[in-house]
Amino acid sequence: MSATLSTTNDLGLAMAAQRQRRIKTFDLVGLFATIATVIAAILWAFPLYWGVVTSLKPEAEVVRAGVQLLPAHWPLDSYTYALFDTKIGVWYINSLTTSLATTLIVVIMSAGAGYAISQLNFPGRRILWWMILASFMVPIQALIVNHFILFSQFHLINTLTAVVGPQLLAPVTVIIYKQFFDSVPKDFREAAVVDGAHEFQLLFRIYLPMNWGITTALAIITFIGAWNNFLWPFLAVTEEDKMNITVGITQVSDAFGVKYARDLATAILAGLPVAVVYLIFQRRVTQAIMLSAGIKG
Amino acid sequence: MHHVELRDVNKRFGTFDAIKHLSLGIEKGQFCALLGPSGCGKSTLLRMIAGLEEVTSGDIFINGENVTDTPPAKRKIAMVFQSYALYPHMTVKQNIGFSLSIAHAPKEFAEKRIAEVAKMLQLEQLLDRKPAQLSGGQRQRVAIGRSLVREPEVFLFDEPLSNLDAMLRVQMRLELAKLHKDLDSTMIYVTHDQVEAMTLADKIVVLDSGEISQVGTPLELYNNPANRFVASFIGSPGMNFLPVTASSMDGLNATLGLNGGTGIIVQTKTPLGKSIPTDGLEMGLRPEHIHVTSPDDGSANLKGNVAIVEQLGNSTILYVDTDAGQFVVEEDGAIGTKSGDNVGLVLDRKNIHVFGAGGLTI
Numbered sequence: 001m002s003a004t005l006s007t008t009n010d011l012g013l014a015m016a017a018q019r020q021r022r023i024k025t026f027d028l029v030g031l032f033a034t035i036a037t038v039i040a041a042i043l044w045a046f047p048l049y050w051g052v053v054t055s056l057k058p059e060a061e062v063v064r065a066g067v068q069l070l071p072a073h074w075p076l077d078s079y080t081y082a083l084f085d086t087k088i089g090v091w092y093i094n095s096l097t098t099s100l101a102t103t104l105i106v107v108i109m110s111a112g113a114g115y116a117i118s119q120l121n122f123p124g125r126r127i128l129w130w131m132i133l134a135s136f137m138v139p140i141q142a143l144i145v146n147h148f149i150l151f152s153q154f155h156l157i158n159t160l161t162a163v164v165g166p167q168l169l170a171p172v173t174v175i176i177y178k179q180f181f182d183s184v185p186k187d188f189r190e191a192a193v194v195d196g197a198h199e200f201q202l203l204f205r206i207y208l209p210m211n212w213g214i215t216t217a218l219a220i221i222t223f224i225g226a227w228n229n230f231l232w233p234f235l236a237v238t239e240e241d242k243m244n245i246t247v248g249i250t251q252v253s254d255a256f257g258v259k260y261a262r263d264l265a266t267a268i269l270a271g272l273p274v275a276v277v278y279l280i281f282q283r284r285v286t287q288a289i290m291l292s293a294g295i296k297g
Numbered sequence: 298m299h300h301v302e303l304r305d306v307n308k309r310f311g312t313f314d315a316i317k318h319l320s321l322g323i324e325k326g327q328f329c330a331l332l333g334p335s336g337c338g339k340s341t342l343l344r345m346i347a348g349l350e351e352v353t354s355g356d357i358f359i360n361g362e363n364v365t366d367t368p369p370a371k372r373k374i375a376m377v378f379q380s381y382a383l384y385p386h387m388t389v390k391q392n393i394g395f396s397l398s399i400a401h402a403p404k405e406f407a408e409k410r411i412a413e414v415a416k417m418l419q420l421e422q423l424l425d426r427k428p429a430q431l432s433g434g435q436r437q438r439v440a441i442g443r444s445l446v447r448e449p450e451v452f453l454f455d456e457p458l459s460n461l462d463a464m465l466r467v468q469m470r471l472e473l474a475k476l477h478k479d480l481d482s483t484m485i486y487v488t489h490d491q492v493e494a495m496t497l498a499d500k501i502v503v504l505d506s507g508e509i510s511q512v513g514t515p516l517e518l519y520n521n522p523a524n525r526f527v528a529s530f531i532g533s534p535g536m537n538f539l540p541v542t543a544s545s546m547d548g549l550n551a552t553l554g555l556n557g558g559t560g561i562i563v564q565t566k567t568p569l570g571k572s573i574p575t576d577g578l579e580m581g582l583r584p585e586h587i588h589v590t591s592p593d594d595g596s597a598n599l600k601g602n603v604a605i606v607e608q609l610g611n612s613t614i615l616y617v618d619t620d621a622g623q624f625v626v627e628e629d630g631a632i633g634t635k636s637g638d639n640v641g642l643v644l645d646r647k648n649i650h651v652f653g654a655g656g657l658t659i
Contacts, residue, residue: 190349191382195396195447196370205399209386 055079055264062260078265082252087240088269091248098163098233098244099226106170106222107215114177115203119189129178136171141231148235162236163244167226173218180214181207217288220281227274245270298361300325300483301346301451306355308341308507315341317507318355323485323500328477330498331487334530338507339487340455346485347376347453360450375444376453379460381436383428383443390415390424393442414442417479434465441476454486458493470496491531495519503527525579525656534584534614536650539622541580553580553651557620559598563649565659577654584627586645589615589634597641599624606636617642 054062055078057071082088116122117129147166148157156162184207192206208215230246237243240251249266253259278285299322308316315338323329331339344350346357348369356365364372383392391398393414397407415421418438428436437457444452454473458466474497477484488494494501495515503510503518503526510530511523522528528536541553544560548568552560563580592600601619608630615626615634624642634640651659 185380185382187378187380187382188384190347190369191376191378191443192384192395192399193349194347194369194374194376195399195443197395197399201399206384210384212386 051264052268055261055268057261059259059261078259078261079269081262082266082269086252086266087243087248088245088266090241091243091245091270092273094160094163094243094248095227095245098160098167099223101160101164102167102226103219103223105164105168106173107219109168110170110173110218111177111203111208111215113174114179115181115199115207117174118178118181119202119207120199132171132174135169136175140166140169144232144235147232151236158237158239158242160242163233163242166232167229170222173222176214176218180211184210213284213287216281217284220277220284221288224274224277224285299323299358300327300360301329301485302358303342303346304356304358306342306345306357307353308338308345308350309353315507316345319507319509321502321509321512323483325483326481327500328484328486328498329500329502330494331485331502331504332489332491332494332530333504333510334489337504339489339504341507342504343376343453343455343485343487346451347374348372349376373450374453375447375449375451376455377440377444377457379456381428381440381457381460383436383439385428388425388427389420389431389439389442392428392439393420393424393446395443396447410446414445417445417476418442433461434469437461437469438472441473445480450483452482452484454484456487456489459488459490466493473497491533495531503530521658522581522650523658525581525652525658528581528650528652528658532583534625534627536581536583537587537624538579538581538652539624541578541651543578551651553578553649555580555599555619555621557599561598561644561646561649563646563651565651567659578659579652581650581652582644582648584614584625586648587624587626588643588645589617589626589628589632590641590643592639592641594641594643596643598644599642601640601642603634603636603638603640606634615640 053069053071056074056076057068058073058075058077061068061071061073113132117125117132143166151157151162151165156165188206188210189202192202197205227244228246229244233244234247234250237247240248243251249263249270252263252266301323303319303321306316306319307314319342331342333339341350345352346359348364348367352365356363358364359372359374384395387395390411394407394411397410402410411424412421415424418441420435420438420442423431423435423439428439431439437460440457457473458469461469470493477497486494486497498515500512501515501518502512505526511518511527513521518527518531522531525538529538539555541555543551543553546552546568549564549566550562551565552562554560590597599619599621601617601624603615604618604623605616607614607616611630613628613630613632613634615628615632617624617626617640619642626642628634653659
């Protein structure tokens with residue numbers, strides 16, 4: 001009997017101690033941080049949610065007074081309009097063409113430039129490197145008038161070439177490649193030189209394949225940047241057939257006033273491919289952002 | 298005609314002379330080791346032979362052809378690097394066949410050649426693996442395979458075993474020796490490890506501050522060092538060096554006096570006292586040429602006290618303090634001498650080396 005009592009007492013004491021430990025380890029700062037993060041996430045996501053919901057509403061519901069968190073009807077009119085009554089297909093193709101071209105050329109050019117500055121000895125190498133670093137500090141907006149005049153003089157305005165051209169200035173990717181190539185032990189280069197490799201073989205068969213991660217990350221971030229670019233394509237192209245998706249959506253207007261659902265539906269369709277690319281290559285995109293953040297820091 | 302010849306070769310980095318007017322000939326099929334401490338210029342010299350480092354002045358000949366300005370790939374050489382330099386994104390097969398692939402060799406020929414090399418180095422089972430999946434020794438073999446596949450005139454090795462652990466190093470040393478025997482190719486091997494140089498090479502070139510200190514076979518360097526530097530660099534444990542005074546000079550015979558010791562009559566290579574000053578003389582004696590005896594033994598040249606005893610099994614290393622200085626003595630493994638014992642030391646006078654003030658052997 002006494003043995004049973006003693007066991008019960010022990011159990012009670014153990015449970016009390018455990019409760020005490022739980023109270024002690026209760027992280028008040030952590031709780032506040034979690035609540036603050038959740039609030040920040042809601043504030044960040046709400047406009048996205050509101051955009052999607054609005055695009056699904058009939059126009060009459062959009063302009064009705066009051067907050068309506070979910071549509072009463074789901075007519076999807078704005079999406080059918082954006083897909084079948086605009087030139088969104090052409091704009092998609094234009095965006096895809098210019099973004100892929102920009103990505104391909106930027107990656108090849110930057111890898112080549114980064115390799116040359118990192119590995120080759122030629123007169124003016126240091127000056128070239130400083131110029132690339134300096135160009136990194138000039139915002140693209142400061143050059144946009146010059147670009148326009150230049151492309152205009154070459155009669156390239158309203159062409160896809162004009163859209164791609166100025167986007168090829170990508171000093172960050174050159175800097176990232178240069179830093180990576182600098183970090184490759186010189187034995188690899190020398191072993192390949194002894195084996196008879198020339199510079200192109202060194203770049204494309206040794207240096208680049210050694211870390212495809214960097215190239216993939218830079219390609220994805222360049223692609224997303226080119227797809228989302230608005231200002232320059234907006235200035236360089238005025239013909240609807242040559243427009244990118246970001247510029248094209250500005251054409252979805254109506255003579256009888258603003259159609260919010262329609263505009264938002266087109267905007268969502270415009271951003272969808274990039275969102276998908278981001279979701280698929282999330283890790284690589286983060287890696288690229290960290291690489292470029294390292295450069296900026 | 299030498300297979301590899303360096304004529305008055307000089308290499309300058311800024312104001313620093315890494316290689317100072319060096320001339321050297323290496324015969325066909327010879328295994329030549331470039332030996333020296335860090336910074337002596339041995340790797341620079343090898344890289345100059347490979348064509349990876351420009352020659353400031355002088356000429357390099359391979360098989361009678363002046364290759365001083367020839368690119369590395371056309372010198373008919375192959376090089377194995379200290380880090381192995383295996384391309385991490387390629388398989389063993391691709392690594393071995395890289396030189397053939399960039400030379401656009403026919404696929405069948407490349408496959409056959411890779412298979413031959415893989416068989417020779419027992420790499421057949423590893424051909425589809427990446428370097429990261431290999432052990433140190435396997436990586437080393439792949440690096441050698443990559444050089445073998447090119448069928449070069451000359452193999453260059455830049456401290457290829459320094460990244461391996463002690464046991465593997467011994468194993469790979471044997472494999473390299475076997476490879477040299479099988480191929481009968483000219484091999485130039487850079488190392489700072491005198492054991493590697495002594496065991497592998499037919500000819501050792503000892504370098505000091507960009508200059509050749511001595512060239513010779515391993516035993517020549519060991520038994521007849523040209524100077525104090527070579528004497529100190531070759532042999533483990535190192536040679537004992539002690540200041541001595543010379544008296545009773547008679548032709549090539551001189552009596553050397555040690556502090557607290559009996560006079561030792563030695564034979565020098567050059568008569569002392571005439572052209573060679575007797576100031577600043579040093580005596581050099583290898584640890585195995587000193588024997589421990591009883592302190593009362595009349596044949597003992599010196600008396601001393603044992604400071605430290607290191608038992609290595611097959612031998613025992615004794616550190617003996619004497620009035621002349623500390624002696625390192627290598628004795629039989631079974632010797633019963635203990636730390637703190639008083640002992641007598643008998644110096645083997647036939648193996649005493651005498652060095653002048655400038656460090657040259659007299």
